[in-house]
Amino acid sequence: MSTTVIILFLAIVLLTLVITYFAAKKTQTAGDFYTAGGGLTGMQNGLAIAGDYLSAASFLGIAGAIALFGFDGFFYSIGFLIAYLVVLFLVAEPLRNLGKYTLADMINSRFDARKVRGAAALNTITISTFYMIAQLVGAGALIQLLFGIKYWMAVLIVGVMMTIYVLFGGMIATSWVQIVKAVLLMAGMVIMTFLVLLKFNFNIGQMFTDVKSVTAHGEAYLMPGLQYTEPLGTLSLMLALVLGTAGLPHILMRFFTVRDAQTARSSVIVATWVIGIFYVLTLFLGFGAAAFVGHDAIIAANPGGNMAAPLLAQAIGGDILFAFISAVAFATILAVVAGLVLSGASAFAHDLYGQIIKKGKVTEAEQVKAARYASLAVSVLSIVLALFAQYLNVAFLVSLAFCIAASANLPVILYTVYWKRFNTTGAVTAMLTGLLSALILVSMSPSVFSPIEGAALFVGEPIFPLTNPALVSVPLGFLGGYLGTILSKETDIKRYAEVKVKANTGYKRSGISH
Amino acid sequence: MGAEKEYKQEQKAEEVDYVQVIESKSFRKLMRDRKKFIVPLTIFFLVFYFLLPILTSYTTFLNTPAIGDISWVWLFAIAQFVMTWVLCTIYVKKAASFDKQADQIIEEMERGDNQ
Numbered sequence: 220m221s222t223t224v225i226i227l228f229l230a231i232v233l234l235t236l237v238i239t240y241f242a243a244k245k246t247q248t249a250g251d252f253y254t255a256g257g258g259l260t261g262m263q264n265g266l267a268i269a270g271d272y273l274s275a276a277s278f279l280g281i282a283g284a285i286a287l288f289g290f291d292g293f294f295y296s297i298g299f300l301i302a303y304l305v306v307l308f309l310v311a312e313p314l315r316n317l318g319k320y321t322l323a324d325m326i327n328s329r330f331d332a333r334k335v336r337g338a339a340a341l342n343t344i345t346i347s348t349f350y351m352i353a354q355l356v357g358a359g360a361l362i363q364l365l366f367g368i369k370y371w372m373a374v375l376i377v378g379v380m381m382t383i384y385v386l387f388g389g390m391i392a393t394s395w396v397q398i399v400k401a402v403l404l405m406a407g408m409v410i411m412t413f414l415v416l417l418k419f420n421f422n423i424g425q426m427f428t429d430v431k432s433v434t435a436h437g438e439a440y441l442m443p444g445l446q447y448t449e450p451l452g453t454l455s456l457m458l459a460l461v462l463g464t465a466g467l468p469h470i471l472m473r474f475f476t477v478r479d480a481q482t483a484r485s486s487v488i489v490a491t492w493v494i495g496i497f498y499v500l501t502l503f504l505g506f507g508a509a510a511f512v513g514h515d516a517i518i519a520a521n522p523g524g525n526m527a528a529p530l531l532a533q534a535i536g537g538d539i540l541f542a543f544i545s546a547v548a549f550a551t552i553l554a555v556v557a558g559l560v561l562s563g564a565s566a567f568a569h570d571l572y573g574q575i576i577k578k579g580k581v582t583e584a585e586q587v588k589a590a591r592y593a594s595l596a597v598s599v600l601s602i603v604l605a606l607f608a609q610y611l612n613v614a615f616l617v618s619l620a621f622c623i624a625a626s627a628n629l630p631v632i633l634y635t636v637y638w639k640r641f642n643t644t645g646a647v648t649a650m651l652t653g654l655l656s657a658l659i660l661v662s663m664s665p666s667v668f669s670p671i672e673g674a675a676l677f678v679g680e681p682i683f684p685l686t687n688p689a690l691v692s693v694p695l696g697f698l699g700g701y702l703g704t705i706l707s708k709e710t711d712i713k714r715y716a717e718v719k720v721k722a723n724t725g726y727k728r729s730g731i732s733h
Numbered sequence: 734m735g736a737e738k739e740y741k742q743e744q745k746a747e748e749v750d751y752v753q754v755i756e757s758k759s760f761r762k763l764m765r766d767r768k769k770f771i772v773p774l775t776i777f778f779l780v781f782y783f784l785l786p787i788l789t790s791y792t793t794f795l796n797t798p799a800i801g802d803i804s805w806v807w808l809f810a811i812a813q814f815v816m817t818w819v820l821c822t823i824y825v826k827k828a829a830s831f832d833k834q835a836d837q838i839i840e841e842m843e844r845g846d847n848q
Contacts, residue, residue: 290806294786297813301782304820308771312828424801431802442796443789443806450790457786461779484828491821495814716751723763724835726842 223539224366227546235384235553238395242388249586252389253320253565254475261482263398265489268473270397271558272299272464272490273404273497275357275525275551276617281498282531283524284446285505286517289436291446292505294453296498298460303491305465305629307484313636313722315474315483321562322471322628323570329635329718330643333575338650340570342627343468345654346620347563348601350469351556353616355605357525358552364526365545370609378602381556385564385594390476393557400547400554401493407547408500411528414535415507426506433510440509452685456618459689463621466628469562480725507531523614560597568593611676615666618687622661626692627653630700636722638704639715645704652699653692660688749842759841763834770827774820781816785809 250256259267277299284292318325323339355374362373384392419426427441434440447453464470474483508517508527511534520526532544568589573581581589631649634641661667663682669675685691720726754760788795788809795806 290789290810293810297782297785297810300817301778301813304775304778304817307821307824308775424803427802427807441802441804441807447786447790450786453786453790454783457783461782481828481832484825488821488825491817495817499811499814713752716755720749720751720754720760720838720842723760723767724838726839 221538221542223542224545227542228366228549231546231550231553232380234399235380235392235396235550238399239384239388239392242392242395245391246387246389247587248583249320249569249590251391252587252590253472253561253569255390255394257476257478259394259476259482259486261477261485262489263394264473264477264482264486266401266493267394267397267476268470268486268490269493269497270399270401270404270554271473272470272494272555273401273551274354274555274617275361275548276353276614277497277501278404278551279361279525279528279548280357280523281501282504282508283517283521283527285502286508286512286527286531287514287524288446289430289434289440289505289509290443293502294443294447294457295460296501298457299464300491300495300498302461302464303487303494305462306470307487307491309636310465310471310629310632311474311483311487312480312725314471314632315477315480316722316725317636317718318475320472320475320569321565322468322632323566323574326631326635326646327574328721329641329714330646332643332646335643335646335650336570336574338647338654339628339631340566340575342623342650342654343566343570344563345658346466346468346623346628347559347566347597348604349616349623350467350620351559351563351601352604352608353613353620354552354556354559355601356608356611356613358556359605359609360521361525361548361552364521365529365548371606374602374605377552377556378598378605380553381560382595382598384553384557385560385598386591389590390561393554393561394473394476396550396557397554400550403547403550405493405497407544408497408504410540411507411532411535411544412500412503414540415503415511415531418507418511418535426503426510430506430509434514449684451690452687455685455690456687458693459618459622459625459687462625462629462689462693464624466624466632467620468566468624468628469558472558472562472565504528504531507535511535556601560594560601563597563601564590564593567597612673615661615675615686619657619661619666622687622689622692623654623657625689626657626696627651629693630696634700634704635718639712640704640710641700641715642704642707642709642711644707644709645700645702648703649696649700652703653696656695656699657688657692660685660692664688754838754842757838757841759834759838763831763838766834767831774823778816778820782813785813 246252281295314325317328323336326339327336358377359370359374363370384396477483508531512530517524517527529544533541572589627650631646660683665681665686667676668679668681672678796804799805799808
């Protein structure tokens, strides 16, 4: 580890701890802990959404995928971005108007049922756990490479940092860590892009011509088909990406940190610009890495291509830029896992403990205490799981999390706001059908079974052909909700009317206390 | 939304008949306007989005060069980004008029017009 790397690494640790210190002083109530008191501006929350969303998988994974597979690496970028149109058009404003701390609150604004809340909490916990394991295992491997320390130590450092942020500073600390990370990440991207363009004399046409000749793929590098060869598999993945974001609990939770639907809207706009520009820039990083680092050197450092961006930094900016980009990658990981701890903890402490076990009869102090205990438990559990998962191929867990979010959460969100006949049974069947079908199908898929040893979790022939089952499980989630509803008689038009009015007008925003 | 207004809403909450509100003329107009705007645009962006993987999976014509060595598939991909930003901008403009309608409905509810 060079001195510059150590200094920058410590600077990030220090900066985030200072943030946490000030955030801890402001965190008094459950509202502060879960939603930063609901007082973030659109700009702040937009940056925080970007910081929450742009994971190491986006930053390092996509740059690497573009470097190795050309156009196909870009598919993820497109799906991850357009997903925000689904969030903006269909989900963000009703969510803000109906919810309080969690997604379950929003669904329960229509159904006062413990089973509905329980199912929603189960979905949140499942999605956050999968996402978290993927992030932590990836983080461990990356930090191991970037800083030359042992895997367990890397996981522990990230784990302890995220625990400190959430435990002491709750959503206020998490939000500011995410905002700082978003700014650092974008700065890093812009600097790298500038240097790459400089090398190509700011001629984008020239860049395309050059990368065509630098990789072993030749012309094919600039064409689709190097990575995704199964049409249905590609469509299924694209479906999970575009619909999943609108069901990811740690992203949805961010919408409760602003005061009204208008601010929720402006935060999506800010996030969409930042995230969009980010993904356009990944293209330059990927091409730059292909041209100036080279396929073989990228593969040699990490077979998944995750080292492409840091190696490019080294190649075009020397040790200083390498150290900076490594530090940015570290900050990126911290910001995402902190958001995940918070969403997992909210499902345990607010939904399961506060609302289901205690039936809402908890004092403010008890709520904060429960939230803290739950954050600690979620953190410790994630660290333990990540330590055991070191040698497992868990990269598919990110797209699986998107798939579960799209299959289990999105149908129930849309039905709750837009379907008059929808009822309690339908809400439960929608969530459980989506969750189970995604889990069962993926457990029979090539992500879990592969004839080649080490390519997946187990050796064997996959029964289900699609790596990402969204193409089947999303329709099943919608179907489950539909059948559950029409096969049961219950319907509450008054409650629907109330939800409809509140969702669309923001009327009596603070009064969801049935 | 000011604190005072919120307080008034709390007080009024017990008396609001939401079924009547959703059947009121102004609320139905808001729903109609929203639907007319959201549904076609959502269908449009989903179709535009899936057109990319469908075309790259089943056809090869996007692989023909458009500008120098940049083929149509790249232009289509970048068009997805442009579309996202354009739709965001359009949405914000349109949503401002929905906000006005929503404020009107709340006002009517507070006056009890649609009771």
